[in-house]
Amino acid sequence: MNNLHDLLLAKPFSDGAMELLLFGSFALHLLFVLLMLGTAMIAVFFFAHSWLTGYSFELRWDKRVLRIHLALKSLAVVLGVAPLLIIQVLWSVPFLTAAALLAPYWLGLIVLMITAFLSLDTLGHKMDVHPVRHLIFGVLGLTALLAIPAVFTAVLTLAENPDKWARVAAQGLGSEPGLVFHWLMRYLHILGAAALFGGAFHFFFSTKGSEDRHYHLSNWMVVAVLFQVVVGVLLLGSLLDRLTPAIIAAVTVGAAAAMVLVGLAFYRNPEARTGRMKIALLLLPVILVSMLLARQFLQHEAVAPVQAALEARAQTQRGLLAPWKATALRGFQAHLATVYDDGETIYANSCAFCHGDDGRGGGPEAAALVIPPERLDAVRAQRSYLYQVVAKGIPGSGMPYFTVFDRAKLERLLEHMNQRFAVASPPPAPSSAGDAAAARKVFANTCATCHGTDGRVSRFGADLRPAPPDLTRYGLTPDRAFKVITRGYDGTVMQPFAQLPEATRWGLVSLVRGMWQPGPGGS
Amino acid sequence: MLFPTFYVPGLGQGMSIALVAVVHVLISHGFAIGLLTLIVLMEHLALRRGDGELEDLARHLLKPAVIIVTAVGAVTGAGIWFTVSVLAPQGIGSMLRVFFWPWFIEWIAFTLEVLVLLPYYFLWERMRAKHAGLHLALGWSYVAIAFCSAFLISGILGFMLTPDGWVQNQRLVSAFFNPTFWPQLALRFLGGLALGGLFCLGMVLFSRKPAAELRGQVMRLLGGWVLAAGALAALAAWFYFSAVPRTYSVHKVFAVLTSRLSQEAWLLWLGNILAVVVVAAAAAAALARLKLAARLLIIPALILAVGLVIEFERSREFIRGPYLMPGYMYANQVPLARGELLKRRGMLSQAAWYAAQPPGLEPRAPAGHALFMANCGVCHSIGGLNDIRDRLAGRTQPSVGVMVRRTEQMVPFMPAFSGTPDEALTMAAYLYEISGQRRSIDAAPPIGREGGRHE
Structure with a gap:
């Protein structure tokens, strides 16, 4: 790859293939993210529901729901590795810039994830705790969990708006209300999708054919779909100036599938809704894929030109850097060959530029100092005193402390200085x-x-x-x-x-x- | 400064990464590799002996292990990456390109690891009756995949200290199978097994679950395990440090003790000997089934073992000194060749982002501050850990200028200043001014006053 002067120009394979891989791996990651978020929402909601209604609700169904959270979250986390890797290589500048501009929140993700996962999984696997404690941990875990996509959507929103970087860097995200609105809708759209997908997942896997559970989850999903429609319209409204034919096509397919889903949910005869929902849910993969395609097209339109411009600039820098490659390598080899262990090496590198190779105080930097470096060839001192000078430095002069070297090294340095300049011998009597x-x-x-x-x-x-x-x-x-x-x-x-x-x-x-x-x- | 870089106030860059990384290493090595291997081994022994009690104990240990590994271990692993993404964006951006494929394969390994661990955990009870052998096979597959992910990570970590041939040929194979690769892999795996043995011992000693007879058997197993894995890990550590170039390894004492304690090297040796002795004693007590002695020793043994992990990671990270990627990039994210260019063209004129000026800092010197953050901010702070004002307290203005020009030569683990002579002066003047506030305190008392022998 011979890009040693600028690795940021090295790419493992073509941009198109990377975008494809980004799409696939992100879809997989997001699917489990949605299931994880939805599971936690449903578990905490139905725990509160069963508690408020006096545990009548099928002997704590939420236990069964929350137990699977551990699996979904583990998959969501590990599946996130590939999209994060690809986006940091494919669109490194927009992504890493946005993350750095939102760094405190971005770093807060670690705390949020640990809080959320530990709270929810401990609950999910040690269930018989007091209901109040359960509620506290459930709400704490869920709050932390729901905050996680807020950070990710904020970073992606900012990455996709390079023209706003300077202003956000100077005045914070709040200075761009349009951006904040778009982020909020995007975030809520994720939460709505999580509710819907989580509902669908448990509709199939956790209800064990119970009519009661089917009924509750159907209602849950109907609310989620309506929420999605409202938020989706607002989200689209925040993007009107960015729409391209490809994006419009993808959104149209997704929206049409969603409309069919809503229609099936509200078709006459609510008694048979549960059965209809089973069919309607088959539309969910269509909605997920088309909406994610729209997302990726949008992202491409917004960030690909920025990344390309920066790469073009880096290409022009390449010529400027090339002549210095050899110099830099020589410097590195010299560094590798220099072992700061013996007195001679340490003196030659750390002392001589002031005190001079000959110890006469005339090193190349001596002229820059107001207090001339001491002539070491004239020093006659107690060795313990010299050790203190070298270790602690002399405040108010240019002589710094040298405890960057451990004691054995400093002793070897003094030994060397004594051999060459007799610094640790008694001063002779004057004639x-x-x-x-x-x-x-x-x-x-x-x-x-x-x-x-x-x-x-x-x-x-x-x-x-x-x-x-x-x-x-x-x-x-x-x-x-x-x-x-x-x-x-x-x-x-x-x-x-x-x-x-x-x-x-x-x-x-x-x-x-x-x-x-x-x-x-x-x- | 192609990317804006975030500087963590107070803690600084290195300590922030270290905090996340140490938690991750303890869990990924101690739990995900060590403890889980032991659990699978216990299941194996239980099946062979038809010992249902031992199998129950293994299953009982698995629950907290799985929760901690997936909730804290995996998150801190991603957390290291999250942290360096904003603390060293150019560094991580470059590393990902050298190691794209190992990283990508690591994604598959992690996913497989989870895909095997989940049924191993969730289906144990259900598989116990008819598919016990298959369940055990899942367990051993997990151990094999966990080893593979350690294998992949070791190549990347070893590269950051000893890139060797890669500097010349830029081939992935040279970068990955670098001189410290095998010893580091052995050390991480064996160290993980030993650490896992200690964690497991702690859990078994303080758990009310196992009956006295079973507890004794397991203590015996774990004692021998810790002694054997620990001895082999010590051997691997010796191989590891002999593979590190002397240029780096000579800074080991300073790496651990810092300038505060660097003159008392014996502390380091005492600490290491103490740790080895206490861990060995705890293991020996377990081997001899001395419950009380083992209980008394296991807590200090665990604390000291954690200390050994911190010592190793700190040394490994510190001794590579001026480099983030030796031969290519300085620790401050400036590629070596670019540093040469910046010395001629100036750093600020080439910077896409200026580090923001922290509020309340006098005097306001945006250029000097930006140069300081870009050149020195990866290790030094103003007002936090490794405060530059303490480092420069008592120096004259021209001598600060000299030190800025000579960093790399004077202190072998500092990178060179990447900027023009004018920029060096700007930064030196700024640093002199802010550290001047410290001159009345003076980090070091003037020589000749110690012992109070003055008039």
């Missing part, structure tokens, strides 16, 4: 002791403000960002120390003391060297 008396006086009067009288940071110094180092644990080579005292440390409060006599500055170097203490384990 010239300088003017010790003057140095003590200057230190006590000036330096101690931040560094503390004994080299441990003063309270004032500790509040500086960056704070000065603890001179009892962190030192520098004499030349470097002399340079810092003379020129200051850029970007910090450490100012230049070039005005002091050279002997005093050397005296300070000696004094500070004298404060340095080896750590608990040597240095």
